[in-house]
Amino acid sequence: MSTPRECHSAVLSIGVAAPTLRLHVAQVAAGWGRAGGRGQVAVCGPSEDALTLAWLAARRAITAAGILPEEIGGVWWGCTRPPFAEGPNLSFLSAALRLHPQSEAALLSGSPHAGIDALLAAADAVISGRVSTALVVASDSLLPALGSGLEAASGAGAVAVLLAAEGPATLGQVTTEWSPVLDRYRGDLETETREVYDGRLFREQVFLPLCQTVGSSLSADPSTRWSLPDPDGRLGRTLGERLGSIKVVSSAARSELGDTGAAAPLLGLAAALGEPGNLIALGFGGGRATALSIQVSSPVPGSSVVQQHLSGGQEVTYTEALRCRGQLVASGETVEMAVPPGSAMFVRGSHEMLALLGARCLACATVNTPPNVHPTCIGCGAIEFEIIPLPLHGTVQTFVVNQTMPAPFVAPLPLLVLDLEDGSRISCQGASDGSDLYIGVPVELQLRRYALERGVPIYGYAALVATASDNSSERPST
Amino acid sequence: MKTPGPWNKVAVVGAGMIRFGELFDQSYEQMAAGAWRACRESVDLGLDPSQVEAMFVATQRGTLWGQEGIGGNTVPSAIGLSGVPCTRIENACPTGSDAFRVGAMAVASGVHDVVLVIGVEKMRDKSAEEGLLARAAGGHPIYTRGESAPVLFAPFATRHMHEYGTTKEMLASVAVKNHYNGARDPFAHFQNEITVDQVLAAPEVCSPLGLLDCCPQTDGAAAVLLVSAERAQEFTDSPVYVAGFGVATDHPYLHEKQDYLGLLASRLASARAYEMAGIVPKQLDCAEVHDCFTITEILDIEDLGFCEKGSGGAFSAAGETAIGGSMPVNTSGGLLAKGHPIGATGIAQIIELWWQLREQAGPRQVALKNGYALQHNVGGRGSGVSVVNILTRNAK
DSSP: OOOOEEOOOEEEEEEEEOOSEEEEHHHHHHHTTOOOOOSEEEEOOTTOOHHHHHHHHHHHHHHHHTOOGGGOOEEEEEESSOSOSSSOHHHHHHHHTTOOTTOEEEEEESSTTHHHHHHHHHHHHHHTTSOSSEEEEEEEEOOBOTTSGGGGTBOEEEEEEEEESSOSEEEEEEEEEEOSOOOEEOOTTOSSBEEOSOHHHIIIIIIHHHHHHHHTTSOOOTTOEEEOOOTTSSHHHHHHHHHOSOEEOTHHHHHHHOBOGGGHHHHHHTGGGGSSEEEEEEEEETTEEEEEEEEESSOOTTGGGHHHHHSOOEEEOHHHHHHHTTSSOOSSOOOOOSSOTTSHHHHHHHHHHHTTEEEEETTTOOEESSGGGOSSOTTTOOOOEEEEEOOSEEEEEEEEEEOOOOTTSOSSEEEEEEEETTSOEEEEEESSOSTTOOTTOEEEEEEEEEEEETTEEEEEEEEEEOOGGGOOOOOTTO | OOOSSOOOSEEEEEEEEOOOBOOTTSOHHHHHHHHHHHHHHHOTTOOOGGGOOEEEEEOSSGGGGSGGGGHHHHHHHHTTOTTSOEEEEOOSTTHHHHHHHHHHHHHHTTSOSEEEEEEEEOSSSSOTTTTGGGGGGSSSTTTTTTOOGGGGTHHHHHHHHHHHOOOHHHHHHHHHHHHHHHTTOTTOSOOOOOOHHHHHHSOEEETTEEGGGBOOOOBEEEEEEEEEGGGGGGTOSSOEEEEEEEEEEOOSSGGGOSOSSSOHHHHHHHHHHHHHHTOOGGGEEEEEOOOSBHHHHHHHHHHTTSSOTTOHHHHHHTTTTSTTSSSOBOTTOHHHHTOOOHHHHHHHHHHHHHHHHTTOOGGGOOOOSSOEEEEEEEESGGGOEEEEEEEESSOO
16 A cells, blocks of 8 residues: 556646636625635536536647547546436537547546546556547536535636647656545435535544545655645645645645636646646545656646636626526526427437537538538538538627526527638527627637526537637637 | 519408507407407498408417417307318418418419408417517527527627617617607507607617517407409408518528628518519508517618618618608507517508508508508518518509
C-alpha cells in the first residue's frame, strides 16, 4: 500500500468550462436567517448541466489540440451524478462531440473520485495501445441538500484533457488508498446530496488520513505545485498544512467555482499546465483518495485560456439559484412539448440535433436543416444529400427577445436566425438575456439543455456572443 | 386562370358576423349560430335554409383545443342545417380566407349553386398559457422551440428597422390607425382609440414589439353565402363578385426565408390574385390585410404592392392607409382592434369588404372609385402560407 505505480501517458491539451451563474455564500446564509458566509459557488443556469459543461470543456480541449473529433478513440467521463441516472449519457455526449460512431466510451460515477477514475481508465487505454487518443472529461453540477453546509460549498464546473502516448505533459506516479467510510451521501431515491458526519470526525478520521497517505507517497520537491480537494472551503488549507508547506495551485478555481466534485482534481491544476515543472493532483471521494503526478515539459495547449474560461459569471440570488437547481418549483401545470421524448421523432432526429447536422444538396450545395424533415432540397428540388456537421460559429441575421413565455420556458428568451460560417442558416435560442445581441454580431453555438421534458433532458444548440478565445473557426471537416 | 377582367363566376350575396371579443358566455356552437343568423338576415331578398346545398367550416386549431376539431360535424347541427354536406378547412391563419376560396371553387365547379362558408374560432376558452402561447412547445423540439406567435414576425421587424430605418413610431402608427377604425366598427373586439405614446409605452412582448403592436386573443364567428353568378339576382340586387384569388406556400422554418424583409407567400399569392382579377394594386379602393402585429401590416402593404418595398413604415405614418388616405387598409380595425379568431378572421375581412363595396360601412365607408377590394391573410410556421381574395362590385 501507498507504493506508487507508473502511469505513462501524456496530456495533449486541456479545456475547462464554468457555468454562467455565481451564488455568493452570504446569500445562502441570509436565506436561512444567518449572518456571514464567505466566497461564492458556481451554479448552472436553466439550460446548463453536467453534460453541457462536459461538452464545452471537451470542445475546448479538442480545439486546442487541433485534432478532428473522429480521430479520438473514445471518451472517459467522470461525473458524480450524470444527467441521466440511467440513460444515454455517453451516446449523447459522443454524438454532440461528433466522435466516430464506433468510438469507445465509459462513464465513471458515484462519487467525486470519478474524475480521477476516468483519467486513469483512459490512460490505461492509451498505454495498452487500444486507442491512440483518449478524451477524458470530468464534470459535475452538485445539488446540495437544503439547509446543509454543502450549500455553501457545492459548485459546478468541467475539465477535459486529451491523452496520447506523447505530449507536452506526462502522467507519472499514481497512488490510491481506500477506506470503507462514508463521506457525503445520496441514496437512490434522493435528489440532494447530504452530509453525514460531524465536521471534525470527517476531517480527522476520514478526509485527512486518506489524503495525507496518498499525498505523501509521491516524490515532491518545494517547487511541486499541488491541486488539493477542498470539499468545504477549509479542508484544502488544512490538508496543505498537514502535507508540509506545499505550493497549492487549486485555490483559484476553488474560490471561483466552489467544490466542483469530480472535476476538482484536474480543474485545480488546469491553469498550471501552462508552466513547465511538476504537478500533483489529489482527488478524494467515495472513501477513496488518489494522488497523481504530472510533469509539464512545455505549456499544454489550452492552458493559457483556463483562467479566462473560469472567471466572470453572473451573480444570482439564493432564490434564483434554487430555481435553477430545480429546488424551487412553481405550482401549476407547465406546457408540454408536442413531441414527447419517447416518440419516434426523437429516434429519427436525435443524432442530427445533438451533432448539429445539416443535409447539403449534392446538386446545388444548399444546406437543408434539419435533415430528416427535408427529403427534397429547398434550394433546387433535388433529392440527394450529404450529411454534414454545421459550423458552430456564425453571425446574427435577425433576432428577437421573447418576453412572454409560459412555464417551463424562462423569459427573456432570445430567438435568433444565424448565418453560419459555411453559408448555411439555422434558427435557435440564445443563451443570454438578449441584451448583448445585434444584427451582425458574431456568435458561437454551445450545447445547452433546451428542456427538461416529462423529466427527460432535451439538448440542442444555443447561441452566445462569441468571445475572443472561442472565435476561432472550426476546421472545415468538423 | 388567365382571364381578361375579373373572374366573377361566384357572387357573395350574404354576409354576417357576431361581435368579436372574449366571448366566455358563448359556446363554439352558439357563436356559429349567431354568425349564421346574421348572414341569413343579410340576404336582401331572403334565404330559405333549405336552399343551402353545402357548407365549409373554417376552424384552425382542431382537436388540440377541443370539440371544434370536428367542426365539419358539429356546426351543421348547431345552426339547424344537419344533413347538409359539410367539410372543415384548416390552413393556418388564412383558414377563413382559404375556406372562402374553396367554397367559391365548389360553386364555380357547378357541383353546388349555394354554399355557406362559416368561420368559427374559440381562442379564449383556455388560458393564454394553455392556448396560443403553448405553441412555443409545438413543432420541432429544437428548431421551433420557444416560437410563440410573435416570433414568426418580430424578427422581420428587427431586420426591417435595420435595413430601412423603419421606426417603432412607424409601427405604432399602424396600431393607432387600426384602433381608430375599430372604434367605429360595432363588431370589433376593441372599440377604443389609442395614441402613439401609449403604443410605445406598452410592455414589451417580443422585441421590438410591445403589447399594443400585437393583436388580442379573440373569440368570434363570421359567415358568408356564396352563389353562382348567374343566380345572384335571386338573392340581391347588389351582389359582390369574386374577382380573383391566389394561394401560395413557402418553406416552414424561420431560417428558410429568403430574407427577413417581406413575406414571399404574400407576394406570390397576391400576384396570382391580381392576374386572375385582371387588375393592378392601384385599382383597389381598400384592403383588409393580415395585421396580427403592426410589422405584419407594414410587410403586407409592401408585399401586396401598395407601396415600395422598404417604404411601408413611412407610408403608414403619413396616413396613406387611413380611411381617406390614398389606400385605406383595415377599415374594420384589422386584427389589431377587431380581433383575430383565426378561422373567422378571413371571413370577417371579406364581410368588411362586402359592406364597403355595397357602401354599407357607415363611418368607415371609403370612396369607391374602381370597385375593387382585396382581402389577405398570411401565417403558419414561417409565414409559410398566404391567401388573397379580390372582390368587386363590377359585373363582368
